[in-house]
Amino acid sequence: MFRFYGGQVVKKGTYWNLSSGESIELEHEKILPGSRQVRYLKVPATGIFILGPISGLLFICLLPLMSLLIVITLLSRIAVASDALKSDEAAMCMGCHSAQGVVKTFKNKEKVSVYIEESHFKNTVHGFLTCTSCHSTVSMDNHPSAQYASKKEFAIQISKACKTCHSDEQVLAKPIHKQAITRANAPPCSDCHGSHSISKVSGGKATASNSQYCLTCHKKDLNLSMKGETLSLTIDETILRKSVHGNHNCSDCHTQFSKKEHPVKTFGSKRELSISVAGVCKGCHPEKYKQYQGSIHSNMLTQGNLKAPVCTDCHGAHSVGHKALVETISGVPCKKCHEATFEAYKSSVHGQAKTNGKGNAPICSSCHSAHEMRPALASRSPRATCMGCHKNAAALHKEWLPNSDIHLEAVACTACHVPDAERRVYLRVTDSASGENISKARVKQFLGANYESLTLAKANGIEDQQLWDMYQKLGDSGTKMNLTGTLGLNDCNQSHSLAPKGKALKQCDRCHDADSKSFKAVSMAIITPDGHEERYNVNPAVLGSMFTILPLNQFYALGGTRIKILDIIGILMVVGGMSVPIVHITLRILTSPIREARRLNKLRKEGRR
Amino acid sequence: MKKIYLHPLPVRIWHWINALSFLLLIVTGLQIRYRDVFKLTSFKTAVDIHNILGFVLLFNFFIWLIYYLVSGKFNIYIPEFSLRSLIEGSIRQARYYGYGIFVGEENPHHSTPDNKFNPMQQMAYLNIMALFIPMQIATGLLMWDVKGFSQWIGLAGGIKIVDSVHVLLFLFFTSFLFVHIYLATLGHSTFAHIKAMFVGYEEEPEHGHSH
Incomplete structure (x- = not known):
């Protein structure tokens, strides 16, 4: 009604140009100047004088209300401005980092992806922070191209930002941090807590199982350095869960560690740590531990040999498997240290049977026992071991073998059942009542200085005279000790290469012949404290020596180890016996003229008569 | 010629079983002990034959023992109790073998069924029959079952001593065999004694005889 535009035909009146504020006074009907965009308002000149005071009055009345509106509007404007700032920064960063x-x-040529999954970050405990809260060297105006030596170096530098909010006091209140942070080569925060996906490690502390709590860190790539060695502290949860201990809590074995405790432990080496941790197994497996304690493995450990296996070496640590697993050709742990022996076993009649899936075929522990682990069965007669399964062996040998009992006592099963192996005679000091071996300490005690002379290296080994001295000394000591000989194999590994029954030696001549190879090597075997045997070379001639007729009165193979001096006596006796008729006949021939003369003389006398 | 019934049938049977056993035991014994020198059979065969013959010899020994105990003729093995006449008899016999036989003297001993052996033979055979053969049989038995007789072997001083005794006796018997066979040819004719051991009767010239 009052609004008009340029080019319009209007009646007389006062028209105000809204753009320029000029007024045009029209005396009669006329066209308004300017284009159609130019707006005009028709207000009578008198109206200004009336509207002016009314507007001023209204302004004064509405002033407080307007102030209020202005404040409210401005505040909202400020808030919106801040919001805009933040989202602007994130948008700017994510412009590239998404x-x-x-x-x-x-x-160091390590590469790291700079890609950030924004939604992940938004859901973390740090979701309310901006990028520059932590990456403080970066801003919307400045993005320095920082040069870090490595990914690790970068993580360490960035992790320093954590301290801005998390005071040392707060951090060190957790026992794990004391262990982890106070070290010189402490891992950066992000190693455990993550970086953009940052989480509260203790988030589930109250409810999570002990294992879950520990795994929060230990499933990550953690390492512990100790004196030049690096121990991985990373646990593969799937392996742990599959193990027979899958339902156990970490602290069941790692008894000193819990959700509350994480003591600082120092070990000289990884090996020391393994040995120490393996000690906890006895808590649940006391019988096995007791058996192990008498074993050669345990003895080796007691003697300070850190290579001696402990529970975890055979059973694994976190992967501890079922018994059946370590009793298979592929899973048997013994081969880790006894590779040559295992290979010999694998190709043996026993190993072949096991490979072919014969259930009751023996594996290492079947003969040596798993935990009691008795050594050096090879060089003595493993009767009890073999006959534990081959119950009718004694009867079967009796069917064809003369003096089978004594053969089975003095000849190791392996000596015939590994037909191609080299043999050796082992002399041991044994208790004459029980037949048990006498320990090195006791032998030393009774032999005194003689022991030292026995063990000194000599070109031909221990001589018969020494065995005789030893025999007398043992006799003087009043104890019932014997020297016991056994025919075994030269190489203990070979005793595992047992051949099928049909291939076993059955030819007596292989031993009962002075040319036999079975008696060309002799050793004195003395049991050391850890259960091994120390072997000292013995001159093989002692087997056929007069001096050993008493010291070695139990070990004798007809023909094979015959006493040499009897051969000389024999030749003298037989030659003597043969010479009687020869000499006598010769003399009779030589003296026949005398007899002939006498006979003729006699005849002549009779003729004369 | 006169005929003397010197060897009754049981003695002849015993003697020839003994003779065969001894020969085979010596051969198999050599096989067992000296395989590196003689190799006729396998060790196992030698041992098996040796064991069987050992028992043959054992039973044979009892044939001899029972016969002589029952017949009361055991005293032919017993030398004179008088040491003086024993020594004199031995010297006389030794002098014959060492001198007299060469110059054509007569054997000072005249065998009769009741006085079969000269003093040297008596001493030799008494030792052999009462000591050496029982010891040989005993040591052989011990070695036949070493485990079963381990207590006895222990008492004897161990298997090596038992075997050494067995071997020494074996060597003695072997060397004695040469002398024994040779002496058996010194009858009035070479085969007189040997024939007598088959038929029982020793033929002697009317006026004298020799061993």
Whole structure:
């Protein structure tokens, strides 16, 4: 009604140009100047004088209300401005960092993806922070191209930002941090807590199982350095869960560690740590531990040999498997240290049977026992061991073998059942009542200085005279000790290469012949405290010596180890016996003329008569 | 010629079983002990034959023992109790073998069924029959079952001593065999004694005889 535009035909009146504020006074009907965009308002000149005071009055009345409105509007404007600032920064950063495949290369050529999954970050405990809250060297105006030596170096530097909010006091209140942070080469915060996906490690502390709590860190790539060695502290949860201990809590074995305790432990080496941790197994497996304690493995450990196996070496630590697993050709742990022996076993009649799936075929522990582990069965007669399964062996040998009992006592099963192996005679000091071996300490005690002379290296080994001295000394000591000989194998590994029954030696001549190879090597075997045997070379001639007729009165193979001096006596006796008729006949021939003369003389006398 | 019934049938049977056993025991014994020198059979065969013959010899020994105990003729093995006449008889016999036989003297001993052996033979055979053969049989038995007789072997001083005794006796018997066979040819004719051991009767010239 009052609004008009340029080019319009209007009646007389006062028209105000809204753009320029000029007024045009029209005396009669006329066209308004300017284009159609130029707006005009028709207000009578008198109206200004009336509207002016009314507007001024209204302004004064509405002033408080307007102030209020202005404040409210301005505040909202400020808030919106801040919001805009933040989202602007994130938008700016994410402009590049949301693109996958962009990588940063460190000085050591390590590469790290700079891609950030924004939604992940938003859901973390740090979701309310901006990028620059932590990456403080970066801002919307400044993005320095920092040069870090490595990914690790970068993580360490960035992790320093954590201290801005998390005071040392707060951090060190957790026992694990005391262990982890106070070290010189402490891992950066992000190693355990993550970086953009940052989580509260103790988030589930109250409810999570002990194992879950520990795994929060230990499923990550953690290492512990100790005196030049690096121990991985990373636990593969799937392996742990599959093990027979899958339902156990970490602290069941790692008894000193819990949700509350994480003591600082120092070990000289990884090996020391393994040995120490293996000690906890006895808590649940006391019988096995007791058996192990008498074993050669345990003895070796007691003697200070750290290579001696402990529970975990055979059973694994976190992967501890069922018994059946360590009793298979592929899973038997013994081969880790006894490779040559295992290979010999694998190709033996026993190993072949096991490979072919014969259930009751023996594996290492069947003969040596798993935990009691008795050594050096090879060089003595393993009767009890073999006959534990081969119950009718004694009867079967009796069917064809003369003096089978004594053969089975003095000849190791392996000596015939590993037909191609080299044999050796082992002399041992044994208790004459029980037949048990006498320990090195006791032998030393009774032999005194003689022991030292026995063990000194000599070109031909221990001589018969020494065995005789030893025999007398043992006799003087009043104890019932014997020297016991056994025919075994030269190489203990070979005793595992047992042949099928049909291939076993059955030819007596292989031993009962002075040319036999079975008696060309002799050793004195003395049991050391750890259960091994020390072997000292013995001159093989002692087997056929007069001096050993008493010291070695139990070990004798007809023909094979015959006493040499009897051969000389024999030749003298037989030659003597043969010479009687020869000499006598010769003399009779030589003296026949005398007899002939006498006979003729006699005849002549009779003729004369 | 006169005929003397010197060897009754049981003695002849015993003697020839003994003779065969001894020969085979010596051969198999050599096989067992000296395989590196003689190799006729396998060790196992030698041992098996040796064991069987050992028992043959054992039973044979009892044939001899029972016969002589029952017949009361055991005293032919017993030398004179008088040491003086024993020594004199031995010297006389030794002098014959060492001198007299060469110059054509007569054997000072005249065998009769009741006085079969000269003093040297008596001493030799008494030792052999009462000591050496029982010891040989005993040591052989011990070695036949070493485990079963381990207590006895222990008492004897161990298997090596038992075997050494067995071997020494074996060597003695072997060397004695040469002398024994040779002496058996010194009858009035070479085969007189040997024939007598088959038929029982020793033929002697009317006026004298020799061993």
